[in-house]
């Protein structure tokens with residue numbers, strides 16, 4: 001193993017690849033991301049395995065799809081049978097540091113495993129939703145990361161979660177005036193946040209690495225855990241993510257720079273979040289783990305790269321991309337999810353308020369019906385998946401010709417639907433039973449508070 005190959009993963013929550021100048025976008029400015037892409041390799045066709053923070057991170061941390069790592073709902077924890085990223089590096093002699101920006105990335109769910117230091121300090125609470133904390137100011141995230149870089153031994157492994165690119169309604173820190181743009185269209189505001197993140201967080205972080213003489217010995221990865229559906233549902237609010245398996249939310253940013261990574265390179269072909277850990281162990285000389293479903297993106301001859309598994313079982317969706325086709329199995333139409341979001345936002349905005357009796361009754365009725373959409377009401381995720389495979393509505397898209405998924409080809413190409421359905425069935429044959437986080441009744445209530453704060457209940 002090379003003693004001097006450090007690893008630093010920087011996560012920009014919700015960052016969409018098609019909003020980066022490195023991939024041709026003109027609506028924002030990101031000189032430091034451009035620099036990392038220019039000096040390293042950019043993966044334009046990168047996918048996450050689930051469109052929400054915790055399930056997606058669980059795939060990053062294990063190199064496994066959700067049916068194998070087990071963390072498929074907010075009440076589940078990472079499988080104890082798997083090794084997670086920081087454990088792999090710590091065992092190889094690395095100093096490890098984790099800075100999560102959301103309390104659902106909890107110790108109880110297994111996310112802190114292997115980290116010498118892992119802290120949720122500095123996160124804010126949404127007023128009235130004390131149990132859920134998220135978002136850390138850019139300057140505080142930067143200060144904490146710099147402090148660790150200055151005192152850590154090498155080799156090191158760091159994972160830094162930056163939340164300032166997350167959707168605006170969940171932001172607890174205001175964007176400085178200089179970067180603030182119109183909230184409507186929302187996409188412009190999003191671009192302002194991306195520009196701020198680049199200039200005020202990423203640039204000084206890379207400067208710090210450089211100033212400490214560590215940059216060229218460090219594999220820097222910029223990744224987003226999922227994308228963002230930027231269509232507006234109201235002034236200053238977007239659809240967000242976690243409501244579908246559409247390309248806008250499943251495509252992620254992936255850029256790698258450092259020793260062993262070809263500079264000035266644009267990777268041809270698909271990359272998945274489950275490929276990142278296999279790539280890293282390959283680059284630093286740690287033997288691959290038998291648990292890996294992902295493959296190294298920099299060496300060898302990958303065999304499964306043209307197949308991407310995706311799930312969002314809490315909302316009743318599963319999908320498989322194979323080659324140019326994507327099969328989506330759905331329990332209900334996306335339009336219904338949109339109307340549900342409106343209801344959820346009403347419930348959230350009126351939580352705890354004194355309301356006239358008729359409005360209160362309406363709110364309570366909505367709350368009950370919305371709760372029924374959540375996984376617990378649907379049943380265990382494994383059962384949801386079985387129902388999807390047996391009875392789910394199939395939609396088929398040819399992504400090269402139709403990247404925005406407007407034309408459903410399921411009726412026209414039944415053999416392709418059958419083939420992808422068969423592959424999806426095969427993929428989940430390895431499913432392991434998941435286990436819930438151990439919780440008292442009080443903790444269960446707190447979790448429901450968290451979910452309510454996020455709009456899931």
Ligand SMILES: [Zn+2]
Nearest residue numbers: 013014053225
């Ligand atoms: Zn996220």
